[in-house]
């Protein structure tokens with residue numbers, strides 16, 4: 001989708017080297033924003049920024065590090081003058097039954113998916129408050145942040161945390177003209193999904209193709225979700241078209257969950 005609804009705005013996206021984050025960065029740029037692409041994989045961030053064009057910035061950012069987050073925000077603000085839109089998208093997943101789940105898996109999912117969103121949003125809010133005039137935050141939660149997903153209890157818990165955090169922060173900063181929302185994607189065709197197909201197939205004694213077919217059959221709109229399906233919703237939430245929306249967890253899942 002190419003529009004100019006974000007012309008003159010500056011955005012920072014985490015986990016934007018590939019998958020949904022890369023699509024978000026491209027869609028924000030397609031809508032006229034200047035985009036700072038960040039990822040724990042520095043090369044992936046640079047590649048994604050190069051695809052967007054010379055106006056895009058890039059940096060390595062591990063969202064589990066407060067020091068790195070604050071330093072990258074400072075660099076982006078220095079490069080662009082200000083930020084208007086921040087998308088806390090970075091996330092990881094593993095699949096395991098709770099009876100076999102390790103503390104390390106629990107901690108890793110919580111660190112990236114929940115703490116990472118807190119650290120990114122904190123840096124965004126500090127900047128928006130310091131410069132005045134508000135801003136827009138769009139976090140990436142998940143369908144698994146709305147309904148518990150088997151084999152993904154730890155991931156579900158981390159994504160419910162994102163939804164709760166989004167609501168609480170939205171209430172705290174609404175009077176400062178800062179809107180905070182999140183998107184809840186379904187079964188999105190990314191490298192994360194490719195890994196999950198393998199894990200789920202193994203855990204349930206199926207083939208990855210059979211698991212993929214099940215994802216499609218669970219989706220009323222009848223296909224796997226594409227990263228761009230999520231990205232267009234993020235552009236909307238980041239734009240003035242969503243000016244009276246805050247604290248929302250917007251399902252972008254092809255109709256899997258209608259709640």
Ligand SMILES: NC(=O)c1ccc[n+]([C@@H]2O[C@H](COP(=O)([O-])OP(=O)(O)OC[C@H]3O[C@@H](n4cnc5c(N)ncnc54)[C@H](O)[C@@H]3O)[C@@H](O)[C@H]2O)c1
Pocket residue numbers: 014015016017018019020021038039040041044061062063064089090091092093112116140141142143184185186187188189190191192193
């Ligand atoms: N793929 C899906 O079906 C799906 C569904 C719902 C929600 N999500 C969420 O969407 C987001 C993006 O997922 P995706 O499918 O594009 O995954 P992906 O694995 O394809 O891409 C994730 C990106 O995040 C980066 N990353 C990982 N750990 C990081 C860290 N500590 N700091 C910064 N960057 C880090 C990776 O390098 C990668 O570039 C995640 O939050 C994920 O939980 C995905």
